[in-house]
Amino acid sequence: MRRSRLKHAGLAVLLMLGSWTAAGSLPASASDEAPASAGLLQAMQEDFGLTRAQAEERLAAEERATDLEPVARRAAGGAFGGSWFDAATGRLTVAVTTDAPPATTEAVEATGARVRAVEHSARALDAAKTRIDGFSAPSGVAGWHVDPAANSVVVEVVEDERADNDVQRFLDRARTAGPVTVRTVTDTPSTFAAGTVGGDPYYTGNVRCSIGFSVHGGFVTAGHCGGAGAGVSGWDGSYIGTFQGSSFPDNDYAWVSVGSGxxxxxxxxxxxxxxxxxxxxxxxxxxxxxxxxxxxxTHWHCGTVLAKNETVNYAQGAVHQMTKTSVCAEGGDSGGSFISGDQAQGVTSGGWGNCTSGGETWFQPVNEILNRYGLTLHTA
Structure with a gap:
């Protein structure tokens, strides 16, 4: 049933690509060509408590913020302190350091972004996080990332282990690296691979994971799902291809070649x-x-982007440059797709919690994977 549905989807895409090619051009992005699907709008209404009109408005506002961010960043220059989308106002907020000349603030405001004055630049915060990356973290420390809204490096500690001596020593050392804020989480992060249960996208040995995004020649997924050279089977047991590159820990990404039909x-x-x-x-x-x-x-779930460039402290070792979200996930979801509108964002790595009680999940950004292996994303 599922194989048939995938075949029909593939044929539909090929037909659309053929008609675009005949017309002599391809759409550059989702912006003007593709309104959000009714299903996506319905999911946003359910997950965020929005009306259909509010969901449409939010997607449009997020697209504007995505396009605006690099422009506002350039306007801020060395005074740039980070940026984030404010769902309450529907606008991009850009942090600018207090020592910036008025002309810089005015230039950022002229782009259409809101400005917030902060003490530390993004460059200084990134440098502090890089110093913390060099420290060995105990298991009671879940991870750390730069939070532009807090204008600080946020270190997340498992609630039940905050008083642990090793955790306290790590926090003391982290504070010497730069501005640090401590937050608690309920559980330690773990990856989302699972044992063989059948009927799912792909397997490496007895491990089941999920396909991330198609690239020309294969697909990208999570590195902890298999090492370079490992064979991959599909949901029906047939041979798909081989892991051509894989990195975990430090990173959590991989790509798999596709063949055999x-x-x-x-x-x-x-x-x-x-x-x-x-x-x-x-x-x-x-x-x-x-x-x-x-x-x-767990199939399809939505949430928001919470943080970027986070270091996640898994039991197997730290993984860097991760993006944190409020989306839930469970075993077997590893490697699966994170998407915003029609724009690929990354592949599922791990997290804490589940899709019954909730939790948080990290993904490895897809552009990093493409750049690392010289891959080209397969787009419509």
Whole structure:
């Protein structure tokens, strides 16, 4: 049943690509060509408590913020302190250091972004985080990231272990690196691979994971799902291909070559919750933007981008440059797609919690994976 549905999706995409090619051009992005699907709008209404009109308005505002961010960043120059999407106002907020000349603040405001004055630049905060990355963290420390709204490096500590001596020593050392804020989380992060249960996207040995995004020649996924050279089987047990590159820990990304009758299409499964989503690019959504995840266990869920460039302290070792979200996930969802609108964002790595009680999940940004392996995203 599922194989048939995927084949039909692939044929539809090929037909659309053929007609675009005949016309002599391809759409550059989702912006003007593709309104949000009814299923995506319905999912946003359910997950965020919005009306249909509010969901449409939010998606449009997030797209404007995504386009605006690099322009506002350039206007801020060395005074740039970070940026985030404010769902309450529907606008991009850009932090600018207090020592910036008035002309810089005015230049940022002229782009249409809101300005917030802060003490520390993004460069200074990133440097502090890099210093903390060099420290060995105990298991009671879940991770750390730069929070532009807090204008600080946020270190997350497991609530039950905050008083642990090793945790306290790590926090004391972290504070010497730069401005640090401590927050508590309820559980330690873990990856979302699972044992063989059958009927799901792909397997490496007895490990089940999820396909991330199609690239020309294969697909990208999580590195902890398999090492370079490992063979990959599909949901029906047939051979798909081989892990051509893989990195975990330090990173959590990989890519798999596809052959043996399998092919790639620029589609993310909606699992019946929403219609299958076409992928049209990989423009990076800002902090605060809505984002959805597709995985083979818990299927389709949505939330918001909470943080970027976070170091996550898994039991197997620290993984860097991760993006944190409020989206839930469970075992077997590893490697699956994170998408914002029709823009690919990254592949599921791990998190804490589940899709019954809630939790948080991290993904490895897709553009980093593409750049690392010289891959080209398959887009519609």
């Amino acid at each position: 399998w092919w790639t299409v620029p589609v993310v499964l909606g699992w019946g919750t929403v219609s299958d989503q076409l992928v049209r690019g990989s423009a990076e959504a800002p902090i605060g933007a809505s984002i959805c995840r597709s995985g083979s266990t």
